[in-house]
Amino acid sequence: MGSDAVLEARRRLGRIGVGLMxxxxxxxxxxxxxxxxxxxxxxxxxxxxxxxxxxxxAQLGVMLAATERIAFGSAIANLWARHPAAMQGAASVLADAYPGRLALGVGVSMGAVVEQSGQTWGSPLTRMREYLDGMDAAVQAAPSPDVPFPRLLAALGPKMQGLARDRADGMLPAMMPVEHTRRARELLGPDKLLIALQPVILETAPEKARGIARQAGAFTIPGSPYIPALRSLGYSEADIADGGSDAVIDACFSWGDETAIAKGVAAHLDAGADHVCVTVFQPDLASCADQFERLAPYLLDA
Incomplete structure (x- = not known):
């Protein structure tokens, strides 16, 4: 059945959410x-x-105050940006103020981003494990929300996924094929949350859609965690090179018309995701909202 935090999150989040990035x-x-x-x-x-x-x-607080029922989640709160006690305290304050409307996703980011901030990158698994220890040690000093909030880990590889199973309420992998979702559910079991972040592109011309996907640069960033995750799924070096082959792009991004996108999103739900966070590539928030409104009649029936 899952913990109280998992059960409440499943009820509150529903099957489909959006990413405002x-x-x-x-x-x-x-x-x-x-x-x-x-x-x-x-x-x-x-x-x-x-x-x-x-x-x-701060961003979540602004939007929670401006809305009435919708839940909000961090995807992700970067652990390199704050002390673990500050992470626990901030999430607890918002969860106390807005019962049942917060999900906390925590991630280690990637080496290039961390080094650019002036910090020293190390083992992501060790860093996450120690960080969770620090959060747990701070629970008693933080507010105690009436409705518990779920703690989720950004996890692509099996070791981080195992940590998410053992030390969190679930995980939220991003931009991965449906097969990754299926394997993640098998590893997590039925009692943990699985949130899949799925980028979508409302474009029916194949080359144009794939070009937009490659511009995201997820597979070309030095030290990209997506590369070993794709290798573990059986993709070859040729598939991963130069921003990703057509097969990789088509597996990691859902593109086409509204019906095709809804089908791609539904595939993650069928593979075991509790919730899919849909993201779009738009230059501003108003344009993002335009696309989410356009997709809603199709996605919310996924």
């Missing part, structure tokens, strides 16, 4: 976009962060 925008634009997504019927909004700039808990 635009790096910088005025607060009013975030408020408007969040309200539009809520009005469209989605279950959750997920936001990310780098190190510095748009701080994820």
């Amino acid at each position: 635009t790096p910088l925008a005025p607060a009013d634009e975030w408020r408007r976009a969040a309200r539009r997504v809520e009005d469209a019927g989605y279950g959750a909004v997920w936001v990310n962060e780098a190190i510095g700039g748009r701080e994820v808990f």
Whole structure:
């Protein structure tokens, strides 16, 4: 059945949410976009962060205050951006203020990003394990929400997924093929949350859609964690090279018309995901909300 946090999250998040990942925008634009997504019927909004700039808990607080029912999640809160006690405390404050509306996703980011911030990259598994120890040690000093919030780990490889199973309420892998979702569910078992982050591209021309996907650069960043994850699924070096072969792009991104995208999203649910966070490639929040409204009638029936 899962823990109270898992059961409550399954009820609150629903099957489909959206990711608002635009790096910088005025607060009013975030408020408007969040309200539009809520009005469209989605279950959750997920936001990310780098190190510095748009701080994820402040961002979540702005949007929670501007909406009424929709849940919000961090995808992810970067553990290199704050002390583990600050992570636990910030999440607890928001969960206490907005019962049942917060999901905490924690991730280790990647080496290039961490080094750029002036910190020293090390073993991501060791870093995450020690960080979770620090969060656990801070629980008693933090507010105690009436409704527990789920703690999720960004996990692509089996070792981090095992940690998510053993030390968290589940995991949220991003931009992975459906087969990855199926294997992740097998590893997690039935009692943990599995949130799949799925980028989608409303474009029916194959070469144009794949070109947009490659511009994301996920497979070309030095030290990209997506590369070993794809290798573990059986993709060859040729498949992974030069931003990803057509087969890789088609497996990791859902593109086409509304019906094709809904089919791609539903495949992750069928493979064992509890919830799919859909993200789009748009230059501003208003354009993101436009696409989510356009997709809602198709996705919310996925």
